[in-house]
Amino acid sequence: MTDFTAALAALPAALRPAVAAHWEAFTAAAAPPPAARLAELARVWAGSGFVAESCTRSPELLAGLLGSGDLDRAYAAGELRARLAAQAAGAADEAALMAALRRARRREMVRIAWRDLAGHATLAETLGDLTDLADAAVDLALERAHAWEAERCGEPRGADGTPQRLVVLGMGKLGGRELNFSSDIDLIFAYPENGETDGRRCIDNQSFFTRVGQRLIRLLDAPTGDGFVFRVDMRLRPFGDSGPLVASFNAFETYYQTQGREWERYAMIKARAMAGDLAAGERLLAALRPFVFRRYLDFGAFESLRGMKALIARQVERKGLRHNVKLGPGGIREVEFIGQAFQLIYGGREPGLRVRGILAVLDYLRDTERLPAYAVARLENAYGFLRRVENRLQAWADGQTHDLPEEATGRLRLAFAMGFADWEAFSAEYRERTRFVAGQFEQVFAAPQAEDAPSAPGRETTGAWASADADEARASLAGQGFDDPERAVAALARLRASFAYRSMRAEGQERLDRLMPLLLGAAAAVAQPAQALERIVRLLEPILRRSVYLALLIENPLALSQLVKLCAASEWIAEHLARYPLLLDELLDPSDLYAPLDRQQLRAELERLLAHVPAGDQEALLDALRHFKHSCVLRVAAADVSDVLPLMVVSDHLTDIAEVVLKKCVALAWNDLVARHGTPRCVDAGEARAAAFAVIAYGKLGGIELGYGSDLDLVFLHDSRGEAQETDGARALDNPSFFSKLASRIIxxxxxxxAGGALYEVDTRLRPSGRSGLLVASLDGYAEYERREAWTWEHQALVRARAVVGPAALVERFQALRQEILGRRRDPQALRREVREMRERMRQELGAHESGMFDLKQDRGGIADIEFMVQYLVLAHAADEPILARYTDNVRQLAALEATGLLSSWSAGLLRDTYRALRKRAHYLRLQGLPDRVRADEMREHTAAAARLWHALMEVD
Structure with missing residues (x-):
């Protein structure tokens, strides 16, 4: 007794009497445990009356736990399920099984609580053990319930005779494998398909599984002299208590597609198939995933969760739950809401967020920098602290309480169980943790555009959108500084008259009514408010029926201001965003928006996006490629209109984007065809080797001068020749067929x-023999064509051609061939005549032909004249000056012509300056959604000099 007296003395004085009374009752019925365990026993019994009472009522329980060593170790995977099965093996009927499950439950709950209070288990182990116990109990009870019902009615079968099994979804903390000590278990029952049983007492599948479900609930939930196993809550099923207990998969999908509510999306985040037909359960969850995780960014989740939290806050105040560890300010629910808000918003696009456990979600938010690392660390620490508090509150009497105790002994008991000397020390730590959580919650969920915010932009313009009176609206907008109130009112009227607006749901109209005053206020601050508003209204129309985009702009003032700024600066950007509204999320972070990625960053970003695409989902793959391209181009355009980038760098970025996308498409198409048919091979000069493939870029891509919306001029080559030209797979193809399929797939x-639009338009007419030629030419055939059959204009095109995809050896062969063709000796007079005549035909067909207007590309002295002069000089002199054929872009070709003395420094400088000025003006017009035409006098200073050079070089003998 001396050892126990010492153990008792180590407890706070107020906790000793209860522990001593339990000890007295225990030792009256059984031998005391080993002395080495007494200090631990006293601590555990002081923290859990449930454990102390269980040991006192059934001393053999403690003896068994101590003798087996189960208090000191974690179970192996599947061990708990095996233990329950062994315990229930002799149960022949419902009553026997209920008794066996309850006895097993008490033993395991004592073990779990003991290990937690004694410090033998981590929080993760404790929550995992509790979840495993629930999983095992439900699965075992379901197995027996199904067998007993099948004995009466036969096995349920689908339409094709396939046996059917119930699927049990675990929801909430059970689904997330985070079950607390005395939690209910939230379940949903489903079965794959309708049908009927095959027994003599045939019944339909729904009736069969309803009976199974009812029996399962009774086995677990019904109170007996041995207590219960788990309280079962079925209210999360479709239609709640008023809905059927079980439903088919089709009924589930229909319900969530047509009637699913926002809170049900939140509930389904953690749904897990945890008993019954697990494979079928995974299929059901996969089918429901689009309901939970939407493909677009769903910032409406903030609004929904904010509303749910407001309801909880009112409940907290009404019921006096401010000291509730789950629902109170800064409690467990707020940590969960923080993580789950990001899951609902981004989970459709980021599979990394489709996880059930809150700690895994927070880790992902840290790794993706959506939350700062220090904030995640403190949130996780607070969550762990609060979950331990929750478990130790409930372990005292195996009760469902979440409230901090009011009376002194209960407070001391909790503080002691949590490792604090007294209530004051515990309370200070609790307040510090919950205060931080509440602060983070407010930061994440603060309503930045709240109507009562005194500084909310646009409050003064509320009347312009709300008013039915046009004069009143005009006056309101004029007062705000709109330069053309009439035009602005007309834009608002068109929006209200649009079919998209008239077919909006009430929720969407409510969001639009909140957004429009903010939008008008932001538009009033730019240089031409009416024009900006007109552009944004055209952008709003296609997204009105997806009101989550409206929520994004309401929730993010910075995104709204960037939208207005960019639309005011560029019609093209406004149209780009209207076509691809998924890009609106790019407006959230200006530090990224105005910083286009370099080539290495582009490759890394594309790999990151494609890593999230499910294997074999071609549509998702194409959409990911398109989103990558459109978002990267938006970054370039945003930097362009903000004068962050010079013209040549803009083209470099657009070219880099196209090349990265093109290389990835080639790699994906190649890998897919090789997997089907094997690698193309050939025997060349007696040596077996793999055949290679290359993509040659012509035009603007070849010249590194890509613009917004430029086509890709491509030619495809391979180097297969000799004998045995076929793939080495089981489904072999001849190499020409393989490469033709490859090019077709790339195109x-x-x-x-x-849904994400298209990547690029592709023009392959520059291949040998144009449209009538093979889609993919061999390099040998291409060389022969260029040497013997190509027209002069085709050699002009070759001046801007370069290999952008292909192995080094094949690229070098193409470059050598290009150098050879461009370096051929030509008759200068005949060459000049052919180039001039081609240019004159183009000018006649494509020029402005409008008095007072000038086509930047096609009219005399324009971009095409400069390109043709450069191409003529390269073709005429590359035989003597090979450096002329080194580059493919006009600016460096002009530099080479200057360096070789073929153009004077004055002439080369004039052409460079004119070329840049014309291209810069064309870029600007493109961003404004205008054709490449200006007033004739606008660029005359540049074009007149270029026209004189054209005359001198190309027209005077």
Whole structure:
């Protein structure tokens, strides 16, 4: 007794009497445990009356736990399920099984509580053990319930005779494998398909599984002399208590597609198939995933969760739950809401957020820098602290309480169980943790555009949108500084009259009514408010029926201001965003928006996006490629209109984006065809080798001068020749067929229109023999064509051609061939005549032909004249000056012509300056959604000099 007296003395004085009374009752019925365990026993019994009472009522329980060593170790995977099965093996009927499950439950709950209070288990182990116990109990009870019902009615079968099994979804903390000590278990029952049983007492599947579900609930939930196993809550099923207990998969999908509510999305985040037909359960969850995780960014989740939290806050105040560890300010629910808000918003696009456990979500938010690392660390620490408090509150009497104790002994008991000397020390730590959580919650969920915020932009313009009187609206907008109130009112009227607006749901109209005053206020601050508003209204129309985009702008003042700024600066950007509204999330972070990625960053970003695409999902793959391209181009355009980038760098960025996308499409198409048919091979000069493939870029891509919306001029080559030209797979193809399929697939990936639009338009007419030629030429055949059949204009095109995809050896062969062709000796007079005549035909067909207007590209002295002069000089002199054929872009070619003395420094400088000025003006017009035409006098200073040089070089003998 001396050892126990010492153990008792180590407890706070107020906790000793209860522990001593339990000890007296225990030792009256059984031998005391080993002395080495007494200090631990006293601590555990002081923290859990449930454990102390269980040991006192059933001394053999403690003896068994001590003798087996189960208090000192974690169970192996599946061990708990095996233990329950062994315990229930002899149960022949419901009553026997209920008794066996309850006895097993008490033993395991004592073990779990003991290990937690004694410090033998981590929080993760404790929550995992509790979840495993629930999983095992539900699965075992379901197995027996199904067998007993099948004995009466036969096995349920689908329409094709396939046996059917119930699927049990675990929801909430059970689904997330985070079950607390005395939690209910939230379940949903489903079965794959309708049908009927095959027994003599045939019944339909729904009736069968309803009976199974009812029996399962009774086995677990019904109170007996041995207590219960788990309280079962079925209210999360479709239609709640008023809905059927079980439903088919089709009924589930229909319900969530047509009637699913926002709180049900939140509930389904943690749904897990945890008993019954697990494979079928995974299929059901996969089918429901689009309801939970939407493909677009759903900032409406903030609004929904904010509303749910407001309801909880009112409940807290009404019921006096401010000291509730789960629902109170800074409690467990707020940590969960923080993580789950990001899951609902971004989970459709980021599979890394489709996880059930809150700690895994927080880790992902840290790794993706959506939350600062220090904030995540403190949130996780607070969550762990609060979950331990929750478990130790409930372990005292195996009760469902979440309230901090009011009376002194209960407070001391909790503080002691949590490792604090007294209530004051515990309370200070609790307040510090919950205060931080509440602060983070407010930061994440603060309503930045709240109507009562005194500084909310646009409050003064509320009347312009709300008013039905046009004069009143005009006056309101004029007072705000709109330069053309009439035009602005007309834009608002068109929005109200649009079909998209008239077909909006009430929720969407409510969001639009909140957004419009903010939008008008932001538009009033730019240089031409009416024009900006007109552009934004055209952008709003296609997104009105997806009101989550409206929520994004309401929730993010910075995104709204960037939208207005960019639309005011560029019609093209406004149209780009209207076509691809998924890009609106790019407006959230200006530090990224105005910083285009370099080539290495582009490759890394594309790999990151594609890593999230499910294997085999071609549509998702194409959409990911398109989103990458459109978002990267938006960054370039945003930097461009903000004068962050010079013209040549803009083209460099657009070219880099196209090349990265093109290389990835080639790699994906190549890998897919090789997997089907094997690698193309050939025997060349007696040596077996793999055949290679290359993509040659012509035009603007070849010249590194890509613009917004430019086509890709591509030629495809391979180097297969000799004998045995076929692939080495089981489904072998001859190499020409393989490469033709490859090119067709690449073109399809680039040009196919999906929900994300298209990547690029592709022009392959520059291949040998144009449209009548093979889609993919051998390098030998291409060389022969260029040497013997190509027209002069085709050699002009070759001046701007470069290999952008292909192995080094094949690229070098193409470059050598290009150097050879461009370096051929030509008759200068005949060459000049052919180049001039081609240019004159183009000018006649494509020029402005409008008095007082000038086409920047096609009219005399324009971009095409400069390009043709450069191409003529390269073709005429590359035989003597090979450096002329080194580069493919006009600016460096002009530099080479200057360096070789073929153009004077004055002439080369004039052409460079004119070329840049014309291209810069064309870029600007493109961003404004205008054609490449200006008033004739606007660029005359540049174009007149270029026209004189054209005359001197190309027209005077």
């Amino acid at each position: 399809h990936m680039l040009t196919a229109h999906t």
